Amino acid sequence: MSSKKTNIRTRIIEATWRLMEQRLGKSISMGDVAKTVGISRQAVYLHFASRTELMIATSNYVDEIKCLNERLNQFKTASSGIELLEACVDVWGNYIPEIYGLAKALLATRNTDEATAAAWNNNMGCLRDICRETIETLDAEGILAPEWSKEEAVEMFWTMISIHNWEQLTVECGWSTTQYIDRMKALLKLTFINRLHKP
Amino acid sequence: MSSKKTNIRTRIIEATWRLMEQRLGKSISMGDVAKTVGISRQAVYLHFASRTELMIATSNYVDEIKCLNERLNQFKTASSGIELLEACVDVWGNYIPEIYGLAKALLATRNTDEATAAAWNNNMGCLRDICRETIETLDAEGILAPEWSKEEAVEMFWTMISIHNWEQLTVECGWSTTQYIDRMKALLKLTFINRLHKP
DNA sequence: TTTTTTACTTGACATACTGTCAATAGTAAA
DNA sequence: TTTACTATTGACAGTATGTCAAGTAAAAAA
CATH class of the missing domain: 1.10.357 (Tetracycline Repressor; domain 2)
Known part of the structure; x- marks a missing residue:
């Protein structure tokens, strides 16, 4: 709804993508993503129910961008x-x-x-x-x-x-x-x- | 040394291989291997220092067999x-x-x-x-x-x-x-x- | 036969991950 | 000011890997 919500969601997705590109193939933990964004691990779960959901959202985001x-x-x-x-x-x-x-x-x-x-x-x-x-x-x-x-x-x-x-x-x-x-x-x-x- | 030691090692390797073939790509835990052989998880570590070592031993075993x-x-x-x-x-x-x-x-x-x-x-x-x-x-x-x-x-x-x-x-x-x-x-x-x- | 070695057991522990829950704090809109 | 939202900390259950210690059972060596 608010633009802020979109922003933090997007920031999480972009951090995930960046980590994927950096650590080619090496698995990325929710903690890593949170640290990169600068929020707590639990805050990531407020936006994405699971690691899987985050990865799929990232995939869709990249599809859209690219x-x-x-x-x-x-x-x-x-x-x-x-x-x-x-x-x-x-x-x-x-x-x-x-x-x-x-x-x-x-x-x-x-x-x-x-x-x-x-x-x-x-x-x-x-x-x-x-x-x-x-x-x-x-x-x-x-x-x-x-x-x-x-x-x-x-x-x-x-x-x-x-x-x-x-x-x-x-x-x-x-x-x-x-x-x-x-x-x-x-x-x-x-x-x-x-x-x-x-x- | 003893043929028994060789046997249990081989049994562990064969169980690992069997699990690999059954669960194509899905990761296999040391506990799974132990349960399949019928020994404790810790006993597997008496023969293989790590999961990695077990996998490599299995790879070598298969190379030899095949x-x-x-x-x-x-x-x-x-x-x-x-x-x-x-x-x-x-x-x-x-x-x-x-x-x-x-x-x-x-x-x-x-x-x-x-x-x-x-x-x-x-x-x-x-x-x-x-x-x-x-x-x-x-x-x-x-x-x-x-x-x-x-x-x-x-x-x-x-x-x-x-x-x-x-x-x-x-x-x-x-x-x-x-x-x-x-x-x-x-x-x-x-x-x-x-x-x-x-x- | 007794002792020793070997192979294995159970159980506890540290670490690192996912995912959930509760209690709390700060902030922006009603 | 009250309400709703966002995020925080901390605790917890569950699943892994890998380590450690104490104990058992059976075969090999004395």
């Missing part, structure tokens, strides 16, 4: 399947570094907390829809490689651009974001576009 | 790069389901426990060596796709056959193991083998 949907819509104007595929890797590949901390935090609780898992799966479902749109456009244009069923192609596409793969290539192997994007684009085009129909 | 090294050596007799690539996906793709529980348990503690992370990375390093061998054979035969540097090819190959990708395709998307193996083989061959040199 406007993934908007970014995805932006390239829906792509005029061909190949352009769609490329835009998909571009947008998503540049988006991942911005949400990496959040993603690690949510993925870390995935096995023990159904609610955060659901929140995360919802995000991944959106990505999957984009993958489906891309594959369906390729198919409609008749350039989807014939060895793939549409469903299998969507699932493989979606798996290839997962955060885990981005993490392994960039964080573990030291690839740059552009290197990741270029290689991934090439791999996906080669895999899903009918070789007979290439220019 | 003989990944032996399996990998078995196909080192492959007579060509393409055969090596296929054998790699075959062996690894059939191996993953057998160690999925262990892998999930180790990966879950990865962010908070450096020691288990190191144990897991060691396993993954072995896999990476196999990927390197495959790519180097392809390169020596002159059929590695020219757009890939050897190092990049190894890293992408290694990433493609990661457990996360297997998990997403089989557990989440419902693919069968053979479906996974066939699709992955095709994708990897298409990606890494020079298109001009195909039969």
Whole structure:
């Protein structure tokens, strides 16, 4: 109601997000969040009933700030399947570094907390829809490689651009974001576009 | 020393492994392990100084039982790069389901426990060596796709056959193991083998 | 057979986390 | 001024890990 209530809620969420980005994957306690905001641990519970609720609120907040949907819509104007595929890797590949901390935090609780898992799966479902749109456009244009069923192609596409793969290539192997994007684009085009129909 | 000591140690490790497979990813307490073996929680600490030590011992035990090294050596007799690539996906793709529980348990503690992370990375390093061998054979035969540097090819190959990708395709998307193996083989061959040199 | 060692037991304790509850203090709106 | 809201401290139950001490039971060594 009051703007103050919104403020403290937002401050808690932002502190949580900041901690997620700082302590990649390491679990964050309610006490840590409270200390960062400068309030008591119990005060956090006045705004969020549980750790899970706070994490989900943080996820929703980041979604809103980072406007993934908007970014995805932006390239829906792509005029061909190949352009769609490329835009998909571009947008998503540049988006991942911005949400990496959040993603690690949510993925870390995935096995023990159904609610955060659901929140995360919802995000991944959106990505999957984009993958489906891309594959369906390729198919409609008749350039989807014939060895793939549409469903299998969507699932493989979606798996290839997962955060885990981005993490392994960039964080573990030291690839740059552009290197990741270029290689991934090439791999996906080669895999899903009918070789007979290439220019 | 005595066979009894070995026995109880082994019983604890086997119980831990069983729990890992049953409770995929959900964390296992020392109390759970003790109850499963039928001894007191403190007795577990007589054999393993910490939870971490128990998990690493379990990982080593499984490695020994499942003989990944032996399996990998078995196909080192492959007579060509393409055969090596296929054998790699075959062996690894059939191996993953057998160690999925262990892998999930180790990966879950990865962010908070450096020691288990190191144990897991060691396993993954072995896999990476196999990927390197495959790519180097392809390169020596002159059929590695020219757009890939050897190092990049190894890293992408290694990433493609990661457990996360297997998990997403089989557990989440419902693919069968053979479906996974066939699709992955095709994708990897298409990606890494020079298109001009195909039969 | 008696002693000693080994393996294990129970119970208590320190620490750190989540989540709840009650009593209290300060502040802003009615 | 009274009321409602926000936050505070402190206590508590519950669940973990990990440590410590005292005691038991059985096998190996004397």
